[in-house]
Amino acid sequence: MTAGQQAMRTHVVVGAGQAGAHAAVAMRRAGFGGRIVLIGEEASLPYDRPPLSKSFLLAEDEPRLTHFFEPAVFSSLRIEAMVGVKVEAIDLAARRIALTYGGGLDFDALLLATGSRPRCLNVPGGERGLAIRTFDDASQLRQRLIAGQSVVCIGAGVIGLEVAAAAQARGCSVSVLDVERTVMSRSLAPELGVLVQQLHEHHGVTFEGAVAVAAIEGDSVVLGDGRRLPADTVVCGIGVVRNIDLARAAGIATRAGILVDPYGRTSADGIYAAGEVAEFPLAGGHGVWESWKHAQDHGALVGRVMAGAAQPYNEVPWFWSDQYGVNIQVVGDATGAAAAQVVDRGKRDGPSFCAFFLDAQSHVIGAFGWNAPKEVAAATRMIRRAMAITPDRLADPSVSLQTVLATSSSPAVAQLV
Numbered sequence: 001m002t003a004g005q006q007a008m009r010t011h012v013v014v015g016a017g018q019a020g021a022h023a024a025v026a027m028r029r030a031g032f033g034g035r036i037v038l039i040g041e042e043a044s045l046p047y048d049r050p051p052l053s054k055s056f057l058l059a060e061d062e063p064r065l066t067h068f069f070e071p072a073v074f075s076s077l078r079i080e081a082m083v084g085v086k087v088e089a090i091d092l093a094a095r096r097i098a099l100t101y102g103g104g105l106d107f108d109a110l111l112l113a114t115g116s117r118p119r120c121l122n123v124p125g126g127e128r129g130l131a132i133r134t135f136d137d138a139s140q141l142r143q144r145l146i147a148g149q150s151v152v153c154i155g156a157g158v159i160g161l162e163v164a165a166a167a168q169a170r171g172c173s174v175s176v177l178d179v180e181r182t183v184m185s186r187s188l189a190p191e192l193g194v195l196v197q198q199l200h201e202h203h204g205v206t207f208e209g210a211v212a213v214a215a216i217e218g219d220s221v222v223l224g225d226g227r228r229l230p231a232d233t234v235v236c237g238i239g240v241v242r243n244i245d246l247a248r249a250a251g252i253a254t255r256a257g258i259l260v261d262p263y264g265r266t267s268a269d270g271i272y273a274a275g276e277v278a279e280f281p282l283a284g285g286h287g288v289w290e291s292w293k294h295a296q297d298h299g300a301l302v303g304r305v306m307a308g309a310a311q312p313y314n315e316v317p318w319f320w321s322d323q324y325g326v327n328i329q330v331v332g333d334a335t336g337a338a339a340a341q342v343v344d345r346g347k348r349d350g351p352s353f354c355a356f357f358l359d360a361q362s363h364v365i366g367a368f369g370w371n372a373p374k375e376v377a378a379a380t381r382m383i384r385r386a387m388a389i390t391p392d393r394l395a396d397p398s399v400s401l402q403t404v405l406a407t408s409s410s411p412a413v414a415q416l417v
Contacts, residue, residue: 009034011306012097012105014087014246015113016040018049018292019275019299021069023111026303028077036079037105042134043084045071050292052138053159054322057145057166065135090250092268109306112247112258112266112273113299116240116290121154125216129236132159141235147171149232152221154213156183158321160237161196164205165323167233174205175229177221181209187319189336192355192368195348196328203324240290242277255279257288262312264302274302280313291319316383318376329376332366332383333357339365343391345375354379362388378405 011027013020016038024038040046047065056063074081086100096106118131130141141163145151151167153160156178167174176183182193183200197207212224220228244254253259253267257279264272264280275295279286297315304311318331336342339357346353354375357366363386367379378401382389387408393399 003033007033009108010106011036011109011111012107013038013111013113014097015115015275015277016042016046016081016083017113017115017275018046018068018295019115020111020113021046021299022296023113023274023299023303023306024079025069025073025077026300027307028079030304030307030309032307034108036077037082038074038079039082039085039087039099041084041086044135045069045074045081045083047135048292049133052135053132053162054166056138057142057163058169059142063142087246090246090271092250092271095270109270109272111264111302111306112271112277113275114243114246114277115295116242116276118236119239119241121213121216121236121238123213123215126236128216128218129154129234131236132163141233144233145170145172149173150230151175151233151235152177152229152231153235153237154178154221155237155239156180156197156207156209157186157237157239158184158319160235161200161323162321163235163237164200165203168200168203168205169324173230176200176205176207177211177213177223177229178207178209179212183207183209186335187330188334188368189339189342189355189357192334195370196323199324199326240276242288244277247271247273255286259286262314263305263310264298264313265305272302272306274299289317291317293318316380318380327369327371327373329369329373330367331376331380332364334366334368341391343395345395345397346372356389356394358389358391362391364389374401381405382408
């Protein structure tokens with residue numbers, strides 16, 4: 001395609017979150033010369049969401065939105081940002097989308113970065129549970145975190161625990177409930193979940209695992225066994241539902257998310273998907289990741305693909321959380337399900353340690369860091385390079401991580417030896 005032909009094309013990005021915004025910017029920076037339109041339902045330019053369940057809730061003064069791209073970036077890159085606009089339908093044959101105000105927009109290529117929405121608790125009174133997804137959600141919750149009030153967090157994932165930590169810091173009485181026996185069960189091996197749980201309990205948070213919620217009433221949460229927990233405020237963090245309705249209605253292949261190939265291409269020609277709404281190839285099938293870094297990285301990659309690059313997605317899942325001054329980082333698979341052994345670097349009862357998860361061939365497949373960002377960064381490199389590690393050297397703090405990396409082998413290196 002010539003530069004002149006490309007300049008006549010219109011690429012539309014639906015979803016102005018982390019994935020959509022980074023896709024639009026990366027697309028332009030990769031050399032696409034045509035029209036780029038970024039459409040978002042919220043009435044603001046793209047902003048950072050991770051702080052909403054962290055520092056935002058703890059701020060003394062009224063917090064403001066933090067944009068990860070200044071408004072000038074969009075204008076300088078000739079990206080048209082349409083905010084407060086919802087896309088109602090996609091007409092694949094006509095290459096046109098229908099918008100809420102009755103208009104439409106023609107496109108040559110379309111990226112769906114529609115993200116997800118909080119899963120609702122399907123019990124009587126479930127609508128009383130607050131969720132955090134937007135700036136407005138977080139503002140409403142922040143106003144309710146008043147010292148002496150009782151807060152019940154349903155769901156012991158990252159969001160629920162971050163809210164619990166913030167509520168406790170603001171002087172609330174906090175309980176955390178989950179259907180699983182340990183916290184962060186989708187992300188962590190049970191013994192590591194216990195450490196995080198103990199951190200919360202040390203700060204006065206009550207945790208109950210393996211419990212069901214039967215109802216939310218005006219001033220309490222009713223459990224499956226009939227007990228009632230006082231609750232001035234209830235927060236639900238029980239997962240998300242991916243926004244696949246647009247794609248499914250248009251006949252694009254979906255499952256839990258929108259099915260894509262390693263380049264972000266869907267089953268429909270010229271239609272792409274990126275971020276947590278995209279279900280992409282993983283070992284043994286397709287899967288989805290939920291983190292701001294994945295949204296950013298996948299969005300940027302698919303944006304470059306739409307500009308003409310031929311680059312498959314090959315990142316390592318990673319996320320972080322701050323709770324009570326402890327920085328928790330998880331990379332790769334730290335559930336222990338696929339690990340043959342776990343190697344600790346540092347003491348679990350100390351201020352800092354990292355648990356490395358190794359497979360049967362001593363390849364690092366995941367890591368959990370407790371105030372250990374350098375160790376997690378090294379683990380990421382080991383995972384990416386499929387390195388075979390000597391466990392004893394990895395566990396020995398007198399052996400630097402640089403030495404461990406330099407003396408380990410990847411499959412490519414091993415073939416040359």
